[in-house]
């Protein structure tokens with residue numbers, strides 16, 4: 732695998748950071764983005780623009796008018812369209828070097844392994860804990876890196892899960908909490924958190940920089956602050972406790 736003259740030019744500003752080798756590592760990396768909504772839209776744009784070789788998008792929903800304040804891959808003319816199809820149309824125009832694959836399915840316990848099996852890195856761009864914990868368990872079992880983000884209102888959180896090395900979502904958050912259903916949000920909140928998800932993915936794929944490990948990052952938008960909470964693996968975690 733090599734980089735074409737077009738790619739060398741396209742990625743010029745990031746090759747300045749991590750070299751052609753780093754860019755090739757991105758090209759060899761498959762990233763699976765679960766959820767193509769508020770988080771998944773900007774995450775998919777940045778992952779595609781950065782030149783991950785394969786981007787797999789997973790979502791079952793269709794575009795609705797109330798999505799458009801934050802789900803920036805979907806536009807007014809896409810209302811009623813499948814989100815993965817709406818996303819695919821724009822992303823292939825953004826960067827034809829990237830192989831974009833779409834899976835129009837809802838994540839369940841019986842399909843999650845098949846969906847993530849070819850991914851090197853999985854992004855949790857979901858909006859509910861029931862599905863998140865299914866993805867968390869599967870990523871631990873398949874030893875896939877999982878980058879979690881969650882948002883509400885002006886606040887967000889970020890956590891990187893490297894199975895066997897860092898806590899998993901269950902270690903930190905435990906059993907399924909009450910789902911809120913429809914919650915308030917402004918577009919920049921998921922954009923901030925999704926940008927951080929892709930930044931972590933770029934660092935992990937290229938080896939450039941230092942990933943956020945064993946820390947939960949909290950963003951509070953009301954007064955604009957970031958803080959970190961140290962987190963630890965739970966030895967008795969039913970999901971990842973079996974690792975040494």
Ligand SMILES: [Zn+2]
Pocket residue numbers: 898899900901902903965968969970971972
């Ligand atoms: Zn765990």
